[in-house]
Amino acid sequence: xxxxxxxxxxxxxxxxxxxxxxxxxxxxxxxxxxxxxxxxxxxxxxxxxxxxxxxxxxxxxxxxxxxxxxxxxxxxxxxxxxxxxxxxxxxxxxxxxxxxxxxxxxxxxxxxxxxxxxxxxxxxxxxxxxxxxxxxxxxxxxxxxxxxxxxxxxxxxxxxxxxxxxxxxxxxxxxxxxxxxxxxxxxxxxxxxxxxxxxxxxxxxxxxxx
Numbered sequence: 772x773x774x775x776x777x778x779x780x781x782x783x784x785x786x787x788x789x790x791x792x793x794x795x796x797x798x799x800x801x802x803x804x805x806x807x808x809x810x811x812x813x814x815x816x817x818x819x820x821x822x823x824x825x826x827x828x829x830x831x832x833x834x835x836x837x838x839x840x841x842x843x844x845x846x847x848x849x850x851x852x853x854x855x856x857x858x859x860x861x862x863x864x865x866x867x868x869x870x871x872x873x874x875x876x877x878x879x880x881x882x883x884x885x886x887x888x889x890x891x892x893x894x895x896x897x898x899x900x901x902x903x904x905x906x907x908x909x910x911x912x913x914x915x916x917x918x919x920x921x922x923x924x925x926x927x928x929x930x931x932x933x934x935x936x937x938x939x940x941x942x943x944x945x946x947x948x949x950x951x952x953x954x955x956x957x958x959x960x961x962x963x964x965x966x967x968x969x970x971x972x973x974x975x976x977x978x979x980x981x
Contacts, residue, residue, distance in 0.1 A: 776817045776858065776905075776945070778825075780839070787839075789827060791815045796827060796842060810842025817859025817906070819868060821883045826868055828856045834868065834881050834888075848886040854879065858916070858945065862908035865929060869906060871916055876900030878914065878927060891927075894934060896920050905945030917943045 773792030779801075780787060786799045787809060794813050797806035814835075816828030825839035829847070832854040836846040855874030861883075862869055868881040876899075878891040893901050902919040909915065914927040915937075924937040924946070 775815065778818045778820055781820055781823050787818055787825070789814045789816065789818045796837075810837065812842075816857050817870060819859045819861045821861040821866075821868055824883065826859065826861075826881075826883060828859055828870060831856050834859070834870070834886060836883070836886065846886055848881065848888060857904050858906040860906045860908045860914070862912075862914065862929065863910050864908075864912045869908065869914055871903035871906045873902055873904060873919070874900065876903065878903065878906070878916070891932065893925075893927075901925070904943075905947075907946050915946060917946050919944065 773790060774788045775791045777786045777788045784801055786801065788797050788799055788806065790797055794815055795811045796809040796814050796818065798809050799806045813829045814827045816831060818825065818827040820839070823839070825837045827835050827837055829835045830850065832852055833850040834848045835844055837843065838845055853875070855872055856870045856879065857873040859868055859870040865880070868883050870879045870881065872879050872890070876893050876895065878893065879888050880891060881888045893903060895901070896918070899920065901921055903916045904919045906914060906916040912929050914929060916925055916927065918925055921936070921939070922941045922943050923939045924943070926935045926937060927933070
C-alpha cells in the first residue's frame with residue numbers, strides 16, 4: 772500500500788485514505804485498527820469532504836463525487852489530459868474544492884455542485900513550475916500549499932490572488948491540519964493553521980513522475 776492523502780470523516784471517527792499502491796480508498800478508525808476497503812478505482816490523489824459529500828481525484832485529471840458510505844460514483848468532472856492534479860481541499864468561504872496542478876504549476880478551483888473548474892496560474896520558480904503539492908484551506912479565505920520544487924510553504928489569498936512564501940522545509944511533500952487545543956474551528960474538511968509554521972508534516976510518499 773502507498774497512501775497519498777487522507778480526509779477526516781465529518782463524524783470525526785474515521786479517516787478515509789487514498790492509496791496509490793493499489794488504487795483505492797480505504798477507511799481507518801481514528802482509534803486504530805485495520806483499514807477496510809471503501810472502493811477500488813483510479814483514486815491516486817487528494818480526497819476531501821465538502822458539506823458531507825466526498826470527492827476524490829481520479830487519474831490525476833478529474834474529480835469524482837462519491838457516496839461517502841459505499842464509494843459509489845455519484846458525479847464526475849470532465850477529464851482533462853492537460854491537468855496533473857495532486858492535493859485537494861475544501862474552502863468554506865468560496866464553497867469550492869481547490870486542487871493543486873502539480874505539473875503545470877497552478878491551483879484549480881472546482882465547483883462541487885457542477886464539477887466545473889477554473890485554473891489559477893502560480894508564479895514560476897527558476898523558470899519552471901513551483902510544483903504545488905499538498906493544499907489546505909484555513910477556513911477564512913486563505914489557502915496554503917506545499918511547493919515540491921521550492922521546498923516551501925506558500926499562502927494564497929483567494930480574494931486578491933496574492934501569493935506569499937513562508938517556511939522552507941526541505942523534503943516537504945504535503946500539509947496536514949493541526950486539530951485540538953488551540954486550533955481554529957473545524958470546517959467540513961477540518962482545518963487549522965494555528966500552528967502551521969511549525970506544523971507542516973510529510974504525509975505521503977512522493978508520486979513517481981515520468
